[in-house]
Amino acid sequence: MRDKILELLKSNESYLSGEDISRRMDVSRTAIWKHIQALKQEGYDIESHPRLGYRLRQIPDRLLPEEIRPRLNTVKIGRGGIHYFSEVASTNNEAKKLAAAGCAEGTIVLAEAQNGGRGRLSRGWFSPFARGIWLSVVLRPPFSPQEAPKCTMMAAVAVNRAIRRVAGIESGIKWPNDILCGGKKLVGILTEMSAEMDAINHIVIGIGMNVNIAPEDFPPDLAPIATSLAAEAGKPVSRLELLAAVLAELDKIYQHATAYGFGEVLQRWRQESVTLGQEVTVLGVSKQFSGLAVDIDEDGALLVKTPDGIEKVLAGDVSIRPKQ
């Protein structure tokens, strides 16, 4: 009933009288009124005019599954189930639990806010309510565990293309897992896996996107290094539209990688990288060195040219030194 009323309102740009709705749905006007009140509670902006009736002005700025489903343009991603939280500790943690319990591939987890959002290596991730996309995707890829880092790269090229398409800004990929704009972080990707030594049980790709966060709303320690799509585009960005684009791009490239391997991913990654061609400093667990980031190899490792030769970087942090 509620869904039908919502559909009716969505399909009409002008007013619909309560009498009209009541006749079409064959229920009392009081019942209609009650459902309209409930929809308003959920955040739907519905105008009630004493003579003209009801009009849907705006859907809520929420990533509600019922708003996502009609926008899904995917084969797998989002088709395994959409788990939505108003607030949760970490979407990756929820996704890992679902995956361990056997959920379908393509299951996604979304939250309006995370109170324990995580970045790489147990760092925190700032995840304010309804201002970003805090998303985790469960995959069960046929790849070997050694190929898992390329799933992060796959997610990066998908997200980067979605951002360019929806927000029209010049973003780029920093090795291995961030998307930057003007040197500041727009998106972080945290890939986690459960694996045997020769097979992946599941992969959870966590994607944290700063969408409509005002620069002054970042905590002081993040403000100099973080930015948002809205800040860069100079206007708010529809989270629903952006999410749909991310899921569609990820779906497409994942299907491609599964069928044909990671050649396309690595090629696109190279083209959209802001790391290659830069002087970088590599901060590893045990050592630190600087050099020119010249390429990535077929495993996704960063190749850094130093006076001693080419260093292959698989793990560890890479800080990009600004050009003089």
Place this chain on the structure above:
Amino acid sequence: MRDKILELLKSNESYLSGEDISRRMDVSRTAIWKHIQALKQEGYDIESHPRLGYRLRQIPDRLLPEEIRPRLNTVKIGRGGIHYFSEVASTNNEAKKLAAAGCAEGTIVLAEAQNGGRGRLSRGWFSPFARGIWLSVVLRPPFSPQEAPKCTMMAAVAVNRAIRRVAGIESGIKWPNDILCGGKKLVGILTEMSAEMDAINHIVIGIGMNVNIAPEDFPPDLAPIATSLAAEAGKPVSRLELLAAVLAELDKIYQHATAYGFGEVLQRWRQESVTLGQEVTVLGVSKQFSGLAVDIDEDGALLVKTPDGIEKVLAGDVSIRPKQ
């Protein structure tokens, strides 16, 4: 109270009268009698003589935490907690749950029987009640995910040494994760990990050891390819003693690998391998080939010499062709 009575019985090889125990513990003879009955229920073989009193003939053939603890000769392994099940689906699954919930490193999970025991690649693992050691160990190593396969090798050398020491049989390691005797499987190792791309969250090493399984008790499909320590040694093997040796060996080599790297592990693995020097057939996901297993490299990959050159084998099954 129960523990004190048990300790008293253990420290006396001859009979202890109920009166004697009752006086030492300052409780009634009826209370003593009740505790003795409970201990018998648990499987402790206690002789009751009308005049002489009680005598502990044998502790139960169970891997009870209270029997394991006094035998622990380790720094880490087993110190994080011992979780004991009479029967469970899979000790690895329990260990993974505990690890995800944040249990301490060195936590171990044991079951007398598994009804959903798993081998590699979702194969089953025959785990009859009280006839094997079905063990999982939780580690939180500082290694990168790329080094995880070497943890399997580390477990293999630890288990192999424990077997040789306790059962005195000539066992050897088959790449990457089995221990064989006379070409038949004694032990399987299933290592699983939860990892980010550049850090391991935790590793669970599952070790399934066929200890006191009679050859005729293996299912028909396993009988030709599986054996047990008792079958090879020609006598029953104490599971408690063997378990203590496995934990001690694993503890020692893990500490060494953490401090100095995997050099020692790989060296011992080479010495105890039954794969190196053999003609092997490699059954991969996409291809199959044969050649001579000549060595392992520093990543633990098997190097196979074929007419086309050296093939490096990371994942996939290796079947060892018997010599002509």
